[in-house]
Amino acid sequence: MGRQCHPLLRGGTREAKYSHGLPPSEMETLASICEILVPPLHNSPQDGSNPDIQSFFKYSSGAQYPVPDEVAEIIQKRGFWEARILVKLLLKALSTRVGTLLICGALCFGKEWPYLNKFSRISLEKRERVLQKWMKHWLLTPIRLAFVFLKFICLFAFFTQVGKDSKNPAWKAMDYNVDIDENSNSTPKNRPLEKGIVETMSETESTFADSLREKGLEVTENGEYDLYKIQCDVVIVGSGCGGGVAAAVLSGAGLKVIVLEKGNYFTKMDYSSLEGPSMNEMYESGGILATLDGKMMVLAGSTVGGGSAVNWSASIKTPDFVLKEWATKHKLPLFSSFEYVSAMNKVCDRIGVTDKCLKEGFQNHILRKGCENLGLEADYVSRNSSESHFCGSCCFGCIRGDKRGTDTTWLVDAVNGGAVIISGCKAERFILEKNTCGSGTRRKRCLGVLASSTNPDIKKNIQIEAKVTISACGSLLTPPLMISSGLKNRHIGRNLHLHPVLLAWGYFPEASSEIEGKVYEGGIITSVHKVGEDKSNPRAIIECPILGPGSYAALCPWESGIDMKNRIIKYARTAHLFSMIRDRGTGEVKSEGRISYNLSKLDKENIKMGLRRCLKILIAAGAIEVGTHQSDGQRLKCKGITENEVNKFLDTVVAPEGPKSLAEKWATYCSAHQMGSCRMGVSEKAGAVDENGESWDASGLFVSDASVLPGAVGVNPMITIQSTSYCISNKIAEMLQNERFRDG
Numbered sequence: 001m002g003r004q005c006h007p008l009l010r011g012g013t014r015e016a017k018y019s020h021g022l023p024p025s026e027m028e029t030l031a032s033i034c035e036i037l038v039p040p041l042h043n044s045p046q047d048g049s050n051p052d053i054q055s056f057f058k059y060s061s062g063a064q065y066p067v068p069d070e071v072a073e074i075i076q077k078r079g080f081w082e083a084r085i086l087v088k089l090l091l092k093a094l095s096t097r098v099g100t101l102l103i104c105g106a107l108c109f110g111k112e113w114p115y116l117n118k119f120s121r122i123s124l125e126k127r128e129r130v131l132q133k134w135m136k137h138w139l140l141t142p143i144r145l146a147f148v149f150l151k152f153i154c155l156f157a158f159f160t161q162v163g164k165d166s167k168n169p170a171w172k173a174m175d176y177n178v179d180i181d182e183n184s185n186s187t188p189k190n191r192p193l194e195k196g197i198v199e200t201m202s203e204t205e206s207t208f209a210d211s212l213r214e215k216g217l218e219v220t221e222n223g224e225y226d227l228y229k230i231q232c233d234v235v236i237v238g239s240g241c242g243g244g245v246a247a248a249v250l251s252g253a254g255l256k257v258i259v260l261e262k263g264n265y266f267t268k269m270d271y272s273s274l275e276g277p278s279m280n281e282m283y284e285s286g287g288i289l290a291t292l293d294g295k296m297m298v299l300a301g302s303t304v305g306g307g308s309a310v311n312w313s314a315s316i317k318t319p320d321f322v323l324k325e326w327a328t329k330h331k332l333p334l335f336s337s338f339e340y341v342s343a344m345n346k347v348c349d350r351i352g353v354t355d356k357c358l359k360e361g362f363q364n365h366i367l368r369k370g371c372e373n374l375g376l377e378a379d380y381v382s383r384n385s386s387e388s389h390f391c392g393s394c395c396f397g398c399i400r401g402d403k404r405g406t407d408t409t410w411l412v413d414a415v416n417g418g419a420v421i422i423s424g425c426k427a428e429r430f431i432l433e434k435n436t437c438g439s440g441t442r443r444k445r446c447l448g449v450l451a452s453s454t455n456p457d458i459k460k461n462i463q464i465e466a467k468v469t470i471s472a473c474g475s476l477l478t479p480p481l482m483i484s485s486g487l488k489n490r491h492i493g494r495n496l497h498l499h500p501v502l503l504a505w506g507y508f509p510e511a512s513s514e515i516e517g518k519v520y521e522g523g524i525i526t527s528v529h530k531v532g533e534d535k536s537n538p539r540a541i542i543e544c545p546i547l548g549p550g551s552y553a554a555l556c557p558w559e560s561g562i563d564m565k566n567r568i569i570k571y572a573r574t575a576h577l578f579s580m581i582r583d584r585g586t587g588e589v590k591s592e593g594r595i596s597y598n599l600s601k602l603d604k605e606n607i608k609m610g611l612r613r614c615l616k617i618l619i620a621a622g623a624i625e626v627g628t629h630q631s632d633g634q635r636l637k638c639k640g641i642t643e644n645e646v647n648k649f650l651d652t653v654v655a656p657e658g659p660k661s662l663a664e665k666w667a668t669y670c671s672a673h674q675m676g677s678c679r680m681g682v683s684e685k686a687g688a689v690d691e692n693g694e695s696w697d698a699s700g701l702f703v704s705d706a707s708v709l710p711g712a713v714g715v716n717p718m719i720t721i722q723s724t725s726y727c728i729s730n731k732i733a734e735m736l737q738n739e740r741f742r743d744g
Contacts, residue, residue, distance in 0.1 A: 020072035025095040026088075027068060032120035033147075034062030034071060034154045036127050039561035045569065053569050056173035060565075062158050070157040071150065078285050079149065080292065080594070086146045094119035103143065104130045128561060135558070135631060136664055145294055148659045152297075152554045152668075153288065159568075160276025160550035168549070175572035176520065176549055179273040179393035181400050191267050192408055193304070196415025200424035200453040201264055208458050215420045217258070221460070228462045232256040233736065235449055235466040237427040237481070240306020241721040242705030243472030244406025244414070245347070249729035251417030255736060258464055259414065259421040260451055262473070263303035265407075271397035275548035278396035282310050284476065287551075291587070291595045295658025296500060296669040297555075298595060300476055303397075304423050305407030307474070307718070310395050311672070312524040312546065313383040313403050314716035315353040317344050318723065321537045322713055330710040331682045334691050334727060343723040350413075351384040351404040351722075358388045361522015363544035363575045365515050366508065368527050370617030377535070378527045381543070384718075385523075392520045395546050410722075424454045425462060430469060430485040432698055441684065442694075444487075446701035468700055468732055470693075472725070475674035475707040480592040482678065482688075487697040491688040493590035495679050497712035498597055498671035501578045502607050502655065503545065503555065504614035506623030508573050513622050518572045520546070525716075529617065531579070531610045540579045540610025541715065542617065545670075547576060555668060557633045577617060578670070579610025582714030589677055604655040612650045619646060630656055630667045673717050678707035692735075693728035704728045 022030065038061055045057045062068075075087055093099030100108045100119045107126045108117050119127065134143050162168055166178070191197075198211045209219045209228060220229045233255040236243045243259060251257045264281065272278060279287030284300040291298065301307035318335075327336035334340055357380055360368065371378040383389060385402045394403050401408070411421065428450050435445040448465040471478045479493035508515060524546045532539035547555065549571060556567050567574075587597030599607070611628065618626045619638050627635030636649045656667045681687020684696035689708055695701040704725040706717055713720050 018069045018073050020069070020076040022072050022091070026091040027072065028120045029091045029095045029118075030072060030150075031063040031068040032127060033131075033150055034068050034158075035124065036062070036131050036561060037151055037154050037558065038062035038158050038564065039124055039128070041562055041565060043562055045565070050173070052172035056170055056569065057565055060170055062154050067154065067158050067161065070161065071153050074153050074157065074286070074288060075149075078288050082292075083146070083149050086142060087149065090143060090146045131558075132560070141660065145659055148294055151558055155553040155556075155558075155564075156288065156550040157276075158550075159553045160274075160279075160548070162274055162276065166272065166274060170568065171549060173569050174549055175518065179391070179399065179520065184268075184399065191265075192412045193265060193415050193421060196419055197265055197304070197421040197423060199265055200422065200455045200458055203453075203455065204457050205459060208453075212420070212422075216418065217420055226460050228460055229465065230258065230462065231465045232258045233466060234258070234468045234470065234732070235260065235464045236470040236472055236704075237449060238306060238471070238473035238477075238705060239304050239411060239421060240301060240406060240472065240474060240705065241308050241718055242474075242725040243470070244305065244308065244410035245722045245725040246470055246472060246704045246729040246732075247414035247419050247421075248410040248417070249726060250733055251414045251419040253733035253737065255733065257414060257417075257419040258466070259411070259419060260425045260427055260449070260464070261304050261421060261423045262426040262454065263301075263306075263423065265304040265421075265423045266309075266397060267407075268397070268399055268401040271393075271399045273393040273396050273399055275396065275550050282397060285593060289593065289595075291597050293596070293658050293660040294668075295660065296498065296597060296671055298476070298498070298674065299670070299672045300474060300674060304421065305405040305411065308405030309397055309407050311405070311716070311718060313385050313389065313394055314525045314543075315348065315351065315382045315384045315719055316715040317348070318720040319536065319714060322711075326710045330680070330686070332680055332691055332710060339727055340723060343726040344719060347719055347722040347726060348382075351409050352386075353382050353384050353719075354387045355382050356380060356387045357383070357523060357526040359390055359522070360526050361390065361392060362515060362517035362519055363577070364522065364525070364527040365517070366506070366575045366621045367529065367542065367544055367577060367617060369515065370619075370621035371529050373620040374616060376529060376617075378529050381525050381528050383523065383526070390522050392522055392524060392546060394524060395548075422462070425451050426454055427451045427473065427481055428461070428484075429481070430471075430698070430701060431463070431465070432486060435699055437699075442697060442699040444698040446695075446698045467736060468702060470702045470704050470732070472703070472705040474705050475677040476589050476595065477592060478703055478705060478707045479589055479677045482695070483590055487695065489684055489688045489695070489697050491679060491681065491686075493588050493677055494586065495711075496587040496589055496595070496597065496677040497583050497673075497675045498587060499580055499673040499675075499712060499714075500583055500599060500603065500607060501545075501580045501670040501672075502611045502667060503576050503578050503629050503670070504611055504618060504626065505574050505576050505629070506615075506618030506621065506626040507570050508575060508621075508623055510573060512624055513573075515621070519575060520548070520572070529613070531613050538714075539606040540581050540613070542577050542579055542610055542614055545576050545578050555629055555670075557629055557631050559633045563633065575618065575623070577614040579607050579614055581606045581610065582712045586676070599655070608653065608655040611655070612653050615650060615653065616646070628653060628667065630665050631659070632665050634665075673706075673713075675706045675709045675713065675717055676711055678703050679710050680708050681710075692731045702728065702732060
């Protein structure tokens with residue numbers, strides 16, 4: 001059946017069909033809250049001569065259709081049940097006069113009948129004062145949580161929405177242009193995985209089985225149990241850094257491999273660089289995934305290629321001190337072996353890692369210049385792309401096809417070796433039975449996986465029976481899948497590391513800075529500065545993020561409507577640096593989408609140290625204003641200030657708590673790396689899997705993704721994940737070839 005490209009990924013619009021179910025009174029209240037966040041203003045903007053900025057200030061409003069409906073839809077589909085209830089109660093209360101009085105106090109009184117107003121009938125100025133009160137008063141923590149949730153979603157939705165022309169009216173005021181590849185050829189090209197992929201989003205119940213057979217699979221349909229049954233040697237759940245490598249290695253060993261991927265398949269010809277549609281299609285929970293306390297936003301890929309399709313290209317080998325720690329403290333000799341070092345070299349060779357960057361973008365130029373002016377070192381970051389790769393939208397898929405994720409490398413090797421990838425296919429549970437073979441400690445045996453299609457037209461489940469089953473769906477999804485299948489090892493879902501990040505910003509107006517460019521142009525991470533005396537084991541590392549218009553607005557502190565709009569029009573020349581740490585604190589993820597996490601005391605000290613260094617670098621690079629994303633809008637005007645004034649400001653910079661705490665000031669942390677939630681261990685008391693990646697609970701079930709890592713890596717973990725998967729996969733191939741599983 002012909003493939004159907006998702007219309008939103010390529011841009012354009014669709015007929016809105018909202019199913020949030022909010023009644024008109026609550027939608028009216030929600031729209032009135034959205035209007036406060038992005039209000040129409042008649043105040044003179046900072047640049048009164050720019051008609052686009054004038055129009056943005058006067059007419060842009062969060063109450064404009066379809067923003068409130070989009071917000072309601074996101075809450076309904078992606079919010080925690082607790083958040084949905086909290087928001088529902090808040091909207092319900094504010095849609096009545098009595099509820100508004102209880103929550104807003106005297107600000108709801110008016111001079112005309114009926115004197116006591118419900119929230120949406122209060123003047124915009126007074127509504128803004130109400131929100132400012134919610135932000136600062138610790139007694140209103142539940143309301144503050146609801147507001148933070150609404151604020152994030154509203155601003156993200158407003159600045160990512162696009163019309164039929166694939167544009168947002170506010171982007172002109174932001175001086176933002178969607179990244180395009182001027183050298184691209186619009187003529188459709190061959191899709192690298194075409195000969196080995198079955199895309200369920202393009203199938204129906206009547207065509208699906210035939211499409212699988214065309215790829216060489218034997219499919220039987222079981223009408224009694226409403227199943228498609230398929231047999232193979234190895235089934236792999238997930239196609240990212242772990243699953244992609246495993247598929248290539250095992251198919252290369254002559255084994256029949258099937259890869260299941262929940263997300264859909266896209267190539268460089270599909271990518272649009274549009275933030276909202278791309279994140280919706282290619283990220284877990286559409287890029288709107290937070291820890292349960294709202295403290296940290298978590299980014300994780302959910303597409304064919306997984307995180308490797310949307311990451312920022314950084315390709316760094318596992319640091320020596322980390323390998324030593326894992327080999328000695330955790331007693332895992334794999335990480336001190338020649339085998340692992342050889343695997344890293346083979347991985348870097350296959351994904352084309354380069355060490356140099358011929359041209360750096362705006363933010364990385366600022367990081368390098370600030371370090372030079374302070375006498376600090378800034379190293380180049382290796383990337384899985386060419387040295388000339390100058391792409392600021394790789395987080396939405398590389399439109400230039402230069403970045404080499406698993407979707408253009410390992411998975412291509414896999415399909416060339418006969419592997420079949422089924423996209424839009426979600427694993428529901430592993431098929432387990434009591435283990436009657438052998439005398440080992442593994443009480444169960446895995447026979448395969450039961451899955452379902454994300455395409456509602458395909459209603460039958462898919463049962464894949466295999467000699468070996470590999471979970472490679474990442475640190476956030478592997479543990480819930482194992483737990484829901486009935487596995488009991490206490491380490492499953494625990495020991496989760498997130499490499500927490502705090503952001504600092506600096507404003508560099510073109511008129512006062514010699515550094516050219518825009519924040520969204522150029523390679524995302526090409527430079528790194530290491531904080532601490534021991535550069536081989538730094539306390540924090542400083543790099544540059546990519547923030548699209550929606551992410552930028554959502555993460556910005558909200559103080560008032562005019563302050564928000566003033567921040568927005570500075571977007572293109574507001575550089576960000578982040579402080580990232582190798583966290584000692586850990587979290588848990590035992591149910592899908594429900595992540596808990598706590599920083600240790602040392603983590604807070606290290607991330608604070610890095611954040612202060614970020615600000616010093618931005619000041620040294622020539623920023624006229626710098627700040628953090630702390631909720632009170634913490635910032636410093638830099639013109640004419642003394643070193644003593646800078647130091648006084650830096651003394652106020654801390655690693656604050658999240659919005660759920662009773663503290664008046666808080667900040668949102670971010671994470672793009674998740675590791676360790678099914679870690680390796682020498683015994684079932686030490687980890688969830690053994691050194692070969694095999695579950696201590698079930699024979700024949702392996703894990704080959706970031707969750708097996710014994711701890712945090714401290715740098716981008718892509719090379720570490722792929723190298724570990726390479727070693728695990730070779731062990732599996734060796735065991736299968738020795739027919740280990742014939743006798744259990």
